[in-house]
Amino acid sequence: MLTYILRRLALALSVILATLVSAFLLFFAGPSDPAQAMCPETRCNPQRLQQITQSIGLDKPLSVQFLEYFKGLFVGRDFLYAGDTVHCGAPCLGFSFVTRRSVNDELFTRFPNTVVLALMAAVVFVTVGVTLGIIAAVRRGSATDRGLVGASQVLGSIPYYVLALLVALYPVILWNVLPQYSAISAGVGPYFLGMLAPALILGFVTSASYVRYTRNSMIETLSMDYIRTARSKGINERTVLFKHGFRAAMSPIATILGLDIAALLTGTLITEQIFGVDGIGRRGLAALKAFDLPVIMGTVLIGAVVVVVMNLVVDIAYSFIDPRVRLS
8 A cells, every 4th residue: 555655646746746837837938927917007117017027036037937936835935025035935835916925825824714615515515415315326216316316407507606696695695594704803603604605505506416426326336246145134224225335335426525625625716706705716816817926826736736635535545435445
């Protein structure tokens, strides 16, 4: 297992490095001018634009800029702003062109909000989706099965932003059934209560796919020979269903779950924007509008790390979820 993990770690690092190089070339080697993001006026004159370009080091060769960025991820960097030298500790993701703050502060202070929203939504869609999927599989062909599958298809066919807007407008704003989002500084209770509305709608919509995934996986597992053998031996049906069937059926669900959580952790753009959650996705969207390249680069790099790590966790978890799988 150790050899397998080391190989996967090496592959993961290569993926992160490739993402870093590709994103850097895409953003900083493009035809647009990043210095325009720092212009306080609508249009900068050439002299002012040249001063800004030199002050943030964009006049250096692209290879030098990349090496400085790459080195800053491990040992930090020093930036010169308004005649003052500002140190950015490792892992340094740069300084925002717009806010003049460290990208670390811009993103890592908002990342916990995204994590809380993602985990609360994951609890909802795993609990609801897997439970209803098992019920549909056990009652295959019945009215309950058809109703659950049909309802999940209807829910999954409606554009998510429409449902999110309806929840934000009626239960939250007009009816005051669910509280609006408030920062953690307002208190732990109001903070988590304010996360309920975005977590519930995100969780319920995502659970629609888990109903179908779980149902199909359970039906396939329950039709295998070892399940029929267990039943023929007189083992309790609940034991057959959960101890033998459910554990084997969860292998494909674990893969989807890992990817979904990774996607949520990299930023729930629509949810955070509609419900006003101050998360990394909303900040990344604002950076795109303002062409704030360091913040965009930081968001991409954090997203790559989260996706790679979650894939590694899922691969290792396979051997514990399904006894038929062995890592080698």
